[in-house]
Amino acid sequence: MESLLLQINRERLLDTLNVSSSIGTTENGGLNRLALTEEDKTMRDIFIDWLKKEGLDVRVDDFGNIYGRREGKINNAPAVAFGSHLDTQPCGGKYDGILGVLTGLEVIRVLNENNIETNYPLEIVNFTNEEGARFVPPMLGSGAAVGVFDKDYVYSRKDTEGVSFEHSLKEIGYKGEAKNRIRDINYFIELHIEQGPILANNEKSIGIVKGIQGDNWLTVKVTGETNHAGPTPMENRRDALVAAAKMIDKVNGITKEIPGLKTTVGKIAAIPNITNVIPGEVEFSIDIRHENNETRMYAIDKLKEQMSIIALIGDVELTITTDWHSDTVEFSTVVMEAISESAAKWDYSTMEFFSGPGHDAKYMAEIADTGMIFLPSIGGISHNEKELTLDEDIEKGANVLLYTICKLANLQE
Ligand SMILES: [Zn+2]
Numbered sequence: 533m534e535s536l537l538l539q540i541n542r543e544r545l546l547d548t549l550n551v552s553s554s555i556g557t558t559e560n561g562g563l564n565r566l567a568l569t570e571e572d573k574t575m576r577d578i579f580i581d582w583l584k585k586e587g588l589d590v591r592v593d594d595f596g597n598i599y600g601r602r603e604g605k606i607n608n609a610p611a612v613a614f615g616s617h618l619d620t621q622p623c624g625g626k627y628d629g630i631l632g633v634l635t636g637l638e639v640i641r642v643l644n645e646n647n648i649e650t651n652y653p654l655e656i657v658n659f660t661n662e663e664g665a666r667f668v669p670p671m672l673g674s675g676a677a678v679g680v681f682d683k684d685y686v687y688s689r690k691d692t693e694g695v696s697f698e699h700s701l702k703e704i705g706y707k708g709e710a711k712n713r714i715r716d717i718n719y720f721i722e723l724h725i726e727q728g729p730i731l732a733n734n735e736k737s738i739g740i741v742k743g744i745q746g747d748n749w750l751t752v753k754v755t756g757e758t759n760h761a762g763p764t765p766m767e768n769r770r771d772a773l774v775a776a777a778k779m780i781d782k783v784n785g786i787t788k789e790i791p792g793l794k795t796t797v798g799k800i801a802a803i804p805n806i807t808n809v810i811p812g813e814v815e816f817s818i819d820i821r822h823e824n825n826e827t828r829m830y831a832i833d834k835l836k837e838q839m840s841i842i843a844l845i846g847d848v849e850l851t852i853t854t855d856w857h858s859d860t861v862e863f864s865t866v867v868m869e870a871i872s873e874s875a876a877k878w879d880y881s882t883m884e885f886f887s888g889p890g891h892d893a894k895y896m897a898e899i900a901d902t903g904m905i906f907l908p909s910i911g912g913i914s915h916n917e918k919e920l921t922l923d924e925d926i927e928k929g930a931n932v933l934l935y936t937i938c939k940l941a942n943l944q945e
Pocket of ligand 1: 617628629662724
């Protein structure tokens with residue numbers, strides 16, 4: 533296979549990344565390129581120019597997702613798709629999903645300059661509003677493209693200024709057509725920075741992602757009785773905050789009993805929140821994650837039981853509501869093997885693990901065999917201007933992406 537001699541052009545890839553790093557640059561060297569803003573439009577326009585220069589057939593769908601198609605030898609065959617997102621957090625880094633799109637472009641450039649034709653067509657993708665920083669929820673473009681979110685819901689999402697998704701999409705000239713949505717793909721591969729410390733801590737270059745860890749968000753409301761801090765005897769109190777504190781301790785403590793479980797209480801409000809008044813009501817959030825769906829549900833049940841006992845002893849009322857439930861998505865073993873073999877060709881060290889955060893690949897897994905390549909994030913820092921993935925790791929990741937795509941696009945049915 534002649535394609536085995538190929539490699540990506542590191543300088544060209546880094547130059548391309550530098551262009552992206554100059555659009556929406558923050559004072560501290562990060563990026564502020566929120567979805568569907570002027571900065572996002574500038575980046576999109578340049579990206580489309582690059583795609584056209586490579587002779588790709590460019591489409592934009594009704595959610596502003598951009599696709600570039602390169603035909604293969606087999607007519608009307610399903611495509612091998614790859615990509616990620618070019619939008620960032622308000623104080624975001626230069627790498628995140630941007631690497632997934634731009635390494636994909638580099639793969640196309642290498643194939644073009646070497647006149648390599650794949651059996652299956654290739655499609656590079658940039659998804660809209662992955663970050664969820666401007667329009668909530670995240671991964672809106674990819675979710676909408678595969679029908680997880682309906683169009684009215686997506687179009688009516690508003691930013692903090694009250695501007696709708698649809699309005700912004702029209703404003704920057706990226707409201708395309710529904711017929712252009714991603715479809716008929718066999719495989720989807722997303723390269724992304726890890727956003728955690730696992731690869732760096734283990735001194736590995738390439739993460740082979742097993743799937744996206746499931747998570748649940750709960751809201752816990754504890755209701756006691758507001759009263760004066762002076763005259764009310766301790767034994768007569770119905771203190772919602774004392775009960776909530778004991779519950780939060782359990783939320784944290786349960787992780788010591790269940791390996792791999794991660795729990796976070798990130799939000800809390802006490803009413804009336806006054807120094808000399810016993811809190812009558814407390815509301816707090818729980819974020820709970822585990823790659824095994826049954827284990828996660830077991831942990832939730834156990835926590836509910838423990839919190840009920842605390843409520844009973846503290847003479848407070850308890851209501852628990854589920855705000856979000858997302859099961860673990862397992863990625864395709866075919867794609868994982870292709871990534872693993874590609875890394876082995878280059879003697880790059882690899883490690884397999886689940887992703888904590890969600891990614892566009894999660895929704896692509898609904899329509900195709902899907903996988904992800906993770907690259908080390910120095911210090912595990914992301915969504916931060918200090919985010920850093922080293923040039924040598926970017927080069928390695930792009931080479932692995934190149935071979936993974938070639939392998940999957942030449943598979944014979
Ligand atoms: Zn991302």
